[in-house]
Structure formats: structure tokens, C-alpha cells
Amino acid sequence: MNCEDVSMQTPLYLAGDLDPVRMELFSAHLNSCPGCACELGRQAAFDASLRTGILAENVDTSRIDGYIQRQIAPQAPSRNPRRWLVAATGLAALVLASVIGIWAFAFRTKSVYAAAARDHRWEIVDGQPRRWLTSRAAIAALAARQGVPDSLIATIAPPGYRLVEGKLCRLDGRIFLHLVYANGLANFSVFLRRPDGKGPAGTNREVLVATEGAEHIAGFDDAQLSALIVTEQSGNAALAIARSAAAVL
Amino acid sequence: MNFRQDEFERAALCHSRSLLRVARRLTLGSSAAEDLVQECLLLAWRSFHQFDEGTNARAWLFRILFNVFYAQGRKLRRVPEIIPITRDLASAPPSLDDAMEISRALDGLHIDHRTVLMLGVVEGFTCGEIAEILGVPVGTVMSRLSRARASMRTRLAAKPNLQWAEKEIS
Numbered sequence: 174m175n176c177e178d179v180s181m182q183t184p185l186y187l188a189g190d191l192d193p194v195r196m197e198l199f200s201a202h203l204n205s206c207p208g209c210a211c212e213l214g215r216q217a218a219f220d221a222s223l224r225t226g227i228l229a230e231n232v233d234t235s236r237i238d239g240y241i242q243r244q245i246a247p248q249a250p251s252r253n254p255r256r257w258l259v260a261a262t263g264l265a266a267l268v269l270a271s272v273i274g275i276w277a278f279a280f281r282t283k284s285v286y287a288a289a290a291r292d293h294r295w296e297i298v299d300g301q302p303r304r305w306l307t308s309r310a311a312i313a314a315l316a317a318r319q320g321v322p323d324s325l326i327a328t329i330a331p332p333g334y335r336l337v338e339g340k341l342c343r344l345d346g347r348i349f350l351h352l353v354y355a356n357g358l359a360n361f362s363v364f365l366r367r368p369d370g371k372g373p374a375g376t377n378r379e380v381l382v383a384t385e386g387a388e389h390i391a392g393f394d395d396a397q398l399s400a401l402i403v404t405e406q407s408g409n410a411a412l413a414i415a416r417s418a419a420a421v422l
Numbered sequence: 423m424n425f426r427q428d429e430f431e432r433a434a435l436c437h438s439r440s441l442l443r444v445a446r447r448l449t450l451g452s453s454a455a456e457d458l459v460q461e462c463l464l465l466a467w468r469s470f471h472q473f474d475e476g477t478n479a480r481a482w483l484f485r486i487l488f489n490v491f492y493a494q495g496r497k498l499r500r501v502p503e504i505i506p507i508t509r510d511l512a513s514a515p516p517s518l519d520d521a522m523e524i525s526r527a528l529d530g531l532h533i534d535h536r537t538v539l540m541l542g543v544v545e546g547f548t549c550g551e552i553a554e555i556l557g558v559p560v561g562t563v564m565s566r567l568s569r570a571r572a573s574m575r576t577r578l579a580a581k582p583n584l585q586w587a588e589k590e591i592s
Contacts (some may be wrong), residue, residue, distance in 0.1 A: 184567040190548045219575055220543045226524030227443065227544045234438040237456055241435060241463045245427050 180210045194295045203312040211398040231408070233408060283383070286392065286401065290385030293362040293403040296342075297353055298387075305338035305353075312339035312352070319419075321369040329418045330354045330362060349401075361404035361414060368399050380415045382408050391415035426470065433479045440480065440545055441487055447536045448491050458494075462487040467562050481547065484555045525540055529576040535570035542567055 174182075174195075179202050185191050186199055203210045295301045305314050313323045318338070326336060334354040342351040342364070349364040383390045391411035392401035402414045441462060445455035466473075466486050473482060489546065529534055540562070541547045549567070553560040 175540050180568075181564070184542070184564040188542055188548045188567075190550060215575075216571060219571060221579075222520075223524060223528070223539065223574065224544050226521045227528065227540070229521040230443070230446075230525065231440045232442050234459075237438050237442065237459050238435060239464070240460055241438075241467070242431070244464060245430060245467050247424055247427070363592055 174202045176202075176209055177208060179203070179213075179297070183213060186213070186376060187216060188218060203389070250262055253389075256272075269396065280323060285345045285347070286381075286383045286390045287385050289349075289362070289364050289392075289401045289403050290383075290388035290390050292342055292344060292351065294386065296351075296406065297360060297362055305340050307338045309336065315339060315341065316350055316365075319365070321349070321350050321365045325365070325398075325418070325421055326352065329414070329422045333415060339409075344401075349399075359404070359406055361402055361411070363403040363414075363418070364399075364403070366399045368394065368396060380412060380419060382412050382415075384408060393419050431472050432476070433473070433490055434463065434483055437480050437483050438463065441527070443484060443492075444484065444537075444545065447540050448487075458487065458491060461490050465490060474505065477560065478551070478588065480545075481551050481555055484545075486549075488555055488557075493582065502510045524577065527574055530577060531570060531573055534566055536574060538563055538566040539574065541569045570579075 179186075182191065182195065182199060186196070192198055203213060211215045229350065243314045255305055283372060296303050306315060313326065316323060316326055316357070319341070329352075333356040335356070337353045337360070339350065339352045342349055344364060346368060349366045352363045352365065354361055354363065380393045387405050388403050389406070389408040389411040390401060390403050391408070392399070392415055394400075400415065400418050404411050404414070441459045442455055444460075446452065449455045449458055462483065469486075473479070479529060491555045528539065528575055531539070537556065538552060541552045542549065547555065549560050549563045552563045556563070
């Protein structure tokens with residue numbers, strides 16, 4: 174190692190970065206070269222003076238330390254009342270919307286059930302004159318236009334009953350296919366329509382039963398079909414026919 | 423105080439003085455330096471989960487300090503302010519005037535030279551550690567250190583009233 178090497182590696186020497194082999198070579202050169210040894214001594218003295226001089230500066234970190242400690246301290250749960258107000262308002266709005274939705278659906282269901290019962294009473298029980306289709310083929314064609322499968326028309330009737338007549342009617346503003354089945358002793362009405370998306374989504378085969386005057390109504394409303402059965406026989410009879418129709422679907 | 427906070431204070435917050443000393447030389451301003459150190463420590467806190475216990479926390483913190491400084495495009499540098507030097511460090515051999523001369527001379531250096539002197543001579547990092555902190559080769563650190571020392575010695579040698587410089591260097 175010569176003087177130039179020592180000069181180049183002095184920063185490493187002063188920083189304690191030299192590996193053992195180079196350190197030995199470095200030291201050997203210093204022992205044999207008074208010039209480099211003197212220069213290194215000056216460098217070391219300069220470093221010591223610089224270090225001491227800079228370290229004499231007043232360095233106050235209390236503000237920084239305090240700030241960081243506040244920032245990293247675990248945050249207590251917020252007690253901001255506005256958050257509760259927003260949450261409560263949102264919850265109240267959700268509950269209100271649900272109540273309105275349920276009420277609207279129930280109201281509309283009840284309204285349709287009542288309209289079906291009145292229609293059955295006026296047209297079937299009281300026999301008010303209407304234009305009925307009695308041809309099986311004509312009824313099937315009418316049903317097809319309403320999107321009601323003919324297979325349903327054929328299978329919906331309980332044993333002993335047959336399709337007598339059919340036509341379109343309006344219940345609570347919506348068009349239904351009105352079919353009448355009879356067995357010679359009793360009859361019942363079936364109101365069918367394809368859903369318009371305003372009823373409950375999915376397959377909801379829950380059969381609802383209601384009574385309107387002397388009429389018993391049973392029905393279901395799902396994504397495929399809305400069906401109402403009206404009869405004066407009994408609620409159980411209406412329920413059985415509705416369940417039968419639901420099973421056919 | 424939870425365990426993570428305690429760990430951070432033990433591993434990182436204890437180096438705030440060193441960080442502030444170097445930050446002052448980077449920004450040449452007290453308030454800008456404090457902002458820089460605060461940003462550095464907050465960033466360190468956010469990424470403390472990535473820090474491997476047992477590794478060099480100081481080097482890690484200084485790497486963050488320089489990353490923040492460079493990311494800010496050195497905007498934090500301001501017009502030089504007077505950094506207070508007090509006599510409360512009675513053990514400091516240089517006189518108050520000497521310390522101020524050293525400080526002025528250091529602040530007059532190029533920022534790269536200031537940086538390596540602060541990290542290598544004052545803070546005691548090795549050339550390898552400085553290279554890693556600054557993201558430059560070790561050879562660059564060595565040459566910067568040599569030039570910085572030479573420049574400082576030239577500046578201080580020109581101060582006839584600087585007792586220790588006359589005695590030790592010239």
C-alpha cells in the first residue's frame with residue numbers, strides 16, 4: 174500500500190470500515206511513512222473538533238417528541254355526537270323505507286285480493302253478464318298471449334273440476350287472466366298474470382289466505398306467476414287449490 | 423401505552439436528536455428541519471411493522487429522512503437561520519466562537535459534502551452505511567468525504583481566531 178492508497182482509504186480507516194487485511198496494510202504504511210501518519214493525525218483531529226463543535230449545538234427535540242407521541246398514542250373511541258346523529262338518521266331512514274315498502278306491498282296485496290273477491294262475486298256468484306271465452310282453444314290462445322302456460326291451465330284444477338270459461342279482467346289496475354273452474358256443484362275463480370317486477374323477487378311460493386265477505390282468497394306471488402284463487406267454499410279449499418297450483422309451477 | 427408504541431419510542435424516537443441535527447444541515451432552517459424530522463418519524467411509525475427488530479434502526483431512520491427530503495424536492499431548504507449554540511454543554515472543548523465558526527463553515531459546504539460529514543464524522547456512520555442511506559456507491563461517499571474534509575479545513579484555516587484550528591490543523 175503506497176501513500177496514494179492510504180490517502181484514498183483514509184475515509185474508510187477513520188470510519189472503521191477497513192477490513193482486517195487492509196487495516197494491517199494501512200497500519201504498516203503509517204508506521205513506515207511519517208507524512209501519512211501526520212496527515213492522518215490532522216484528519217483525526219479535525220474530525221474530533223468538528224464532531225465536538227457540532228455536538229455543542231443546542232438540539233431541542235421536545236416539540237418533535239411530544240408531537241410524535243401524541244400522533245402514535247392509541248386513539249380513544251370517538252365520542253363525536255355527529256357520528257351518532259348520522260348513524261341514527263341512516264338507521265331511521267332504513268327502518269322507515271322498510272316499513273313503507275312492507276306497508277305498500279301489504280296494501281297492494283290486500284287491494285288485489287279484495288278486487289279478485291269482488292270480481293268473483295259479481296261475475297260468477299251474481300252472474301253479471303260478461304263476454305266469456307268458453308272454447309278451450311280460445312282460452313289457451315288468450316292465456317298464451319298473457320304468458321300463462323297452457324300446461325298450468327290444464328293441471329291447476331283439482332280432480333273433478335274442469336275449465337268452464339275464461340277472459341281478461343282488471344284487478345287493481347293490472348290485467349289478469351280470469352279462469353273459472355267448476356265440478357257441477359261448486360266453482361272457483363283463478364286469476365293469473367305474469368309478474369311485472371313490482372312483486373317480490375325470486376321464488377316466493379308462500380301462499381297467503383284472506384277472506385273478503387263470503388269469498389275466501391288464497392294466492393301467491395313470485396317471479397314466475399301471480400295467482401289468486403277465489404271461492405265461497407272455504408279458506409282451506411282456496412288454500413288447497415293455491416298450493417296445488419304452486420306445486421304445478 | 424401499548425407494546426408497539428413502546429417499541430417505537432425505544433427503537434426510533436430516541437434518535438430524534440441525531441435526526442434533527444442532520445435535518446438542520448439539510449434544510450439550513452430550524453423550523454423546516456423540525457417539519458422534516460416529524461414527517462420522517464411519522465412515516466417511520468406508519469411503516470414500523472416492516473422494520474426488523476435487531477437491524478440498524480438509526481440507518482433505517484436516516485434512510486427515511488433522506489427519502490422524505492428528496493421527495494420534497496429539497497423544498498424545505500430555506501434561507502439559513504442562526505442555530506442557537508449554548509454554553510450548557512460545559513464539556514465541549516471548543517469555545518462558543520469556535521463552535522459557531524465550525525457551524526458556519528459546515529453550512530457553507532455543498533449539501534452533499536455537508537451530508538457525508540454529518541453522517542460520517544458527527545453521527546458515526548460507516549461509509550457503507552452512508553452509501554446505503556444516500557443510495558450512492560461507497561466510492562462516492564469516500565470521495566465526498568475527502569473533498570468535504572479538505573474544504574472544511576481550508577475554510578477553518580482561514581480563521582485566524584479559531585484557536586483549536588490553528589493548534590490542531592494548520
